[in-house]
Amino acid sequence: MTYKQPNERGYYGQFGGAFIPEMLYPNVEELKENYLQMIGEESFQKEFDSLLKDYVGRPTPLYFAGKLSEYYGTNIYLKREDLNHTGAHKINNTIGQILLAKRLGKQKIIAETGAGQHGVATATVCALMGLECIVYMGKLDMERQRPNVERMRILGATVIPAESGSMTLKDATNEAMRHWINNPADTHYIIGSVVGPHPYPDMVARFQSVISEEMRWQLKEHTGNENPDYVIACVGGGSNAAGAFYHYLDDLDVKLVAVEAAGLGVNSGESAATTALGKPGVLHGSKTLLMQTEDGQVVEPYSISAGLDYPGIGPIHAHLFDSGRAQFQYVTDEEAMQSGIQLSRMEGIIPAIESAHALGALGKMKFEKDDVVVVNLSGRGDKDLESYIKWGKY
Numbered sequence: 001m002t003y004k005q006p007n008e009r010g011y012y013g014q015f016g017g018a019f020i021p022e023m024l025y026p027n028v029e030e031l032k033e034n035y036l037q038m039i040g041e042e043s044f045q046k047e048f049d050s051l052l053k054d055y056v057g058r059p060t061p062l063y064f065a066g067k068l069s070e071y072y073g074t075n076i077y078l079k080r081e082d083l084n085h086t087g088a089h090k091i092n093n094t095i096g097q098i099l100l101a102k103r104l105g106k107q108k109i110i111a112e113t114g115a116g117q118h119g120v121a122t123a124t125v126c127a128l129m130g131l132e133c134i135v136y137m138g139k140l141d142m143e144r145q146r147p148n149v150e151r152m153r154i155l156g157a158t159v160i161p162a163e164s165g166s167m168t169l170k171d172a173t174n175e176a177m178r179h180w181i182n183n184p185a186d187t188h189y190i191i192g193s194v195v196g197p198h199p200y201p202d203m204v205a206r207f208q209s210v211i212s213e214e215m216r217w218q219l220k221e222h223t224g225n226e227n228p229d230y231v232i233a234c235v236g237g238g239s240n241a242a243g244a245f246y247h248y249l250d251d252l253d254v255k256l257v258a259v260e261a262a263g264l265g266v267n268s269g270e271s272a273a274t275t276a277l278g279k280p281g282v283l284h285g286s287k288t289l290l291m292q293t294e295d296g297q298v299v300e301p302y303s304i305s306a307g308l309d310y311p312g313i314g315p316i317h318a319h320l321f322d323s324g325r326a327q328f329q330y331v332t333d334e335e336a337m338q339s340g341i342q343l344s345r346m347e348g349i350i351p352a353i354e355s356a357h358a359l360g361a362l363g364k365m366k367f368e369k370d371d372v373v374v375v376n377l378s379g380r381g382d383k384d385l386e387s388y389i390k391w392g393k394y
């Protein structure tokens with residue numbers, strides 16, 4: 001048994017699958033038939049690796065955070081995904097998917113985005129490869145994340161406001177799917193996390209798995225051992241966590257810690273703690289845990305961090321929760337913001353508020369003095385300056 005890969009039909013335990021309208025069947029099928037073979041080809045691997053190295057700036061450092069370690073009485077390493085081009089881990093996936101889209105002969109790319117980070121990463125690779133790019137973004141998010149909207153436009157993308165529902169990420173995803181249904185032949189849809197119908201969750205996890213691939217040899221250099229005691233990562237849809245966990249999933253001595261956004265408190269009614277509050281349901285093409293009402297309506301999530309503000313979770317994580325393979329922690333807005341300031345003051349690194357949630361778990365856990373703990377620092381805080389300023393307590 002492996003926790004890494006889903007079965008033939010895209011299931012991780014009871015979660016996953018491909019729940020799609022008939023019109024999308026040919027696209028998803030085309031992807032499913034080709035992705036493993038294409039990713040496996042030597043020419044693909046070469047192009048992927050060389051772009052990750054020379055364009056994205058990989059490998060990202062694994063940094064021993066001395067003062068943070070002292071404070072928590074253990075050994076804390078930060079995997080510096082914040083140092084990637086465009087400021088987060090998302091570019092690992094968009095590079096992989098654009099190479100796939102080119103090999104499938106697609107001319108147009110569509111994507112959804114919440115805070116705009118995935119939109120920017122997609123617009124970036126489209127500029128790089130000369131493909132047309134359309135990004136759907138909730139109208140409300142466009143107002144909240146103006147700099148990222150303009151970044152996408154500078155990069156040559158068209159940003160289309162999603163004006164349905166709460167006008168946020170879930171609605172942008174719905175409209176991107178609708179666009180794909182109407183333009184199936186020439187368009188590839190770059191999904192930004194380990195969500196969506198099979199094979200997306202597996203495909204995105206594979207592209208992000210470079211994170212734990214590097215962690216293994218970097219830890220070996222630092223500590224003499226490839227395996228840490230803990231890997232901690234935040235979970236919105238779960239792509240940075242899937243990448244940081246991937247090569248450790250079947251090494252049961254490595255404890256995996258997934259951190260969800262508890263907003264104003266898990267039971268406050270203003271939260272995005274899917275595993276604490278969710279029930280099995282279907283969202284955006286896969287069966288997963290989902291925050292929903294008694295009659296199955298999606299509940300609006302809330303988090304101070306736009307990247308974690310999602311009512312579902314990738315099926316791989318629903319399975320890691322269900323099986324007990326990963327431990328889940330819930331970190332509030334306030335706890336995350338304090339952790340963000342703590343890292344800034346102690347280590348001189350201003351983290352993305354998403355990543356600050358992963359750091360917030362440190363104070364909720366008990367470590368031994370010689371434990372090795374890796375926190376995946378998924379992104380940098382530049383995009384969150386407004387939120388830090390508004391919060392104000394620094």
Ligand SMILES: *Cc1c(COP(=O)(O)O)cnc(C)c1O
Binds near residue numbers: 192307
């Ligand atoms: C988008 C984003 C996340 C959340 O997405 P996952 O798919 O859960 O990784 C986390 N951190 C940063 C910096 C992001 O931009």
